[in-house]
Amino acid sequence: MEKSDLSLRRLTNGLTVIAMPQADVETVSVGLLTGAGARLEEPGELGSSRILEYWIWDGLSAELADLGIHKKSAPNIEWTRYWATALAPYFAQMLRTLLQAVSAPGLQERSFAAFRSLAAHQAAARENEPQACTADLLRQAMGGTQPIARSAYGRSDGYGTLDPQIVRNVYERLYQPANCVLAIVGNYDEAQLDELLYDCQEKWKDRFSVTGFPSALAPLWTPGIVAREREANQAYLTLGIPGVPYDDDDFFPLAVLVQIIGGGDGSRLYEEIRQRRGLVYQIRSSLTSFRDAGLMTIQLGSRKESALEALEQIILELRRLERDGVTESEVQSAKGQLIKQMVMRSESTVARMNTLLTSGWYPKYPRTLDAMRRSIEEVSAAAVSEAIFRHPLTGSLGIASIGPLAASDLKAGAIH
């Protein structure tokens, strides 16, 4: 299925590098994932990873801008990833700049306030996105005071206590090469890559041994309902069901289950809640996994007069699944969709590169398209039903809402 050769290597400084050459494209995408996120911050450091996301580029942005490159980044509670795509001739300059940003950033005091302000305002802007906020609220409701319950974006009013040294300490601790993955997909020069990687391993050394997650025990999810009431035209809901980490044997059966539940057109919730009843414009289920935990989520937005009916129908559908399981044809259909969509997404060097970053960070995540296809194809209806048995869908349910509904409304809807 995959036309190109994929190489995996670990440099002497611990950096994992995954590269996939594609000679027939005009662009190349590079990405770097570092294990810096809210889960890995100490209580007095919360938000530092977000500031670093911008601060490490201070002084280097112009180099990328000159090439017309659009750099992007995305935070997660246990990593931050950076990536960019350029025309092939600019590969070396793009990669050199990225490596310099993460391995030897200036982190100058004079520019700290501007980037702290930017991170705080991004957190505030996210608070304008109620659907995204409900996902954070859900993890708070189900995760309590555990680090896994933190928001990847931090609290907009929490950045004031951070100073440059606190954030630099986080950089020193978490931006270690052994705590990072580098991925390259597209049309690049192998000799240039080798030269840049050699340079990288000579200049970027591990300074500390990387600490693992705060607790040796996997996080525990507890059921909970939380509502942040505010004036809005829709109620934004996220439901959460305890799931599994990436390396769990039930990961792919649950991925297929999530596709069946709400993976778009033809899924159970899409057909019942949107197409038959017209209660939502969008409804979607997802599998969010971390190194030692996971959550299955269902997200929707619905006007106040429709939201509780939508919630009741979702709960009924989940109970139906617990009682009756899934059908063979559903499983085959969901598997087919996942495989074909995976192939289609791989057309983009950016998408392929990001998948390689994920596979480099989560050890059991399939690296090649063939390996991914096999993992999905191996899932049987029995495996999905057994996964439901091991991970009940309604027994530990969490619900978070932002909008015109009260917690008492949600409890009533969930009980029915």
Added chain:
Amino acid sequence: MEQSSVTLPNKLRVLLHRMPSMATVSVCFYILSGARDETPKQTGAAHLLEHMLFRGSEVFSEEDIRRAMRETGSDMNAFTAWEGTCVYARMLPEYFGSLFPVLADMVRHPKLDAADYEVEQSVVQEELARQLDEPRSVMLHELHRISFAGRMGGILIGSKEQIGALELHELRAFHWSHYVPDNTLVIITGAYEEKQIDEALASLEDWLPGTGGLDGGLQSEETRQGQSMSPLSEADGRVSTLEAPLFRNGAGIWGWRLPELQGAEHYAAHLLCTLLGDDNTLGSRFETVLVRARIAEQANAVYTSFTGGGMLKIYSTFPPGQEEKVQDIVMDELRRLLEGKSDPEELRRAKNKIKTQLAVDASTTDSRMISMAQAWLPGREMVTLQEVLNRIDALTERQLANLAGRLLEEPPFQVIAGPPEHAKLS
């Protein structure tokens, strides 16, 4: 890369870009009519009709359509704009032959069943509710209200009352008038075989040109041109301030109406936006004078072309009370452009950004398809990727200065959102 165009005997225009190394094929039916072309009784019809296309057609039931998408793993979607409606699908090449007839029948012969219609109206009401919760959408609606007369002064998908009052026969009327081959552009990109294209186009040859189309007394190009772009009365005002509990930061949209741009001017408008700061603000003026200066958190410029004119918009979010400062700085930047005061490298950088983005767009079949539509629309002619790159390269500082001068001729329309509490940093 092989790009070509063809016009069928029924006046259906087709653009093709064969990309043999791609993993997929993308196809779209771009109807050259949108919300702007609705009669008053049809308000909301363009968008609701787009929704209803997925509810089944004469040959394919809704379940047939969903099964086709599921079994092929394809993406199928649509969007409605002021002057166009696009229905598209992306699929693995081996499914083009089976999916193309489905898409074509959805567009040509939607079932438009009454029972489905009521449910879909409810779905669209949910979509509107969501839009009304998004600060940027609310501000955009308001900008249109104060800067356009007629239909374009309303909400693109219609208001709650308009959606509720819209009758199904108005959708049929809109379809009958506008979903005709002489008002449609088909674009196919990706790893298709020529034989597949021949078969697909042959299947469209019996699609009759509009008998009740644009000549049928409905909105013609001239009517579209004369109506919605007419100036507003002074009483409507150019500034609107919104206060809403959802707005956590200050935000503003400034909009300039422009006359119809010709040829290179159209590209100059996009280059101007990139230079000021569009989605990729890296190294842009806004990044330097607004974001790094801590006056605004973000600022983006975008140009949208309409028949008879267009609009250049700048959207920004900022701490409370900074709106005047943001506007002053934006106007200063336009004056600097008019006066030719710019870093010579700026133009090169902005051009590089656009060229990189075009190359990235050409790396997936669906984004290439959309790029081709965007390049075709202004002049209604195919513009190859290389030609677009050449036109970008040929742009000069003087052309940008001329455009900046036009923007400075009149003050912009403004929508400013008032924030409630805002986090203060120590």
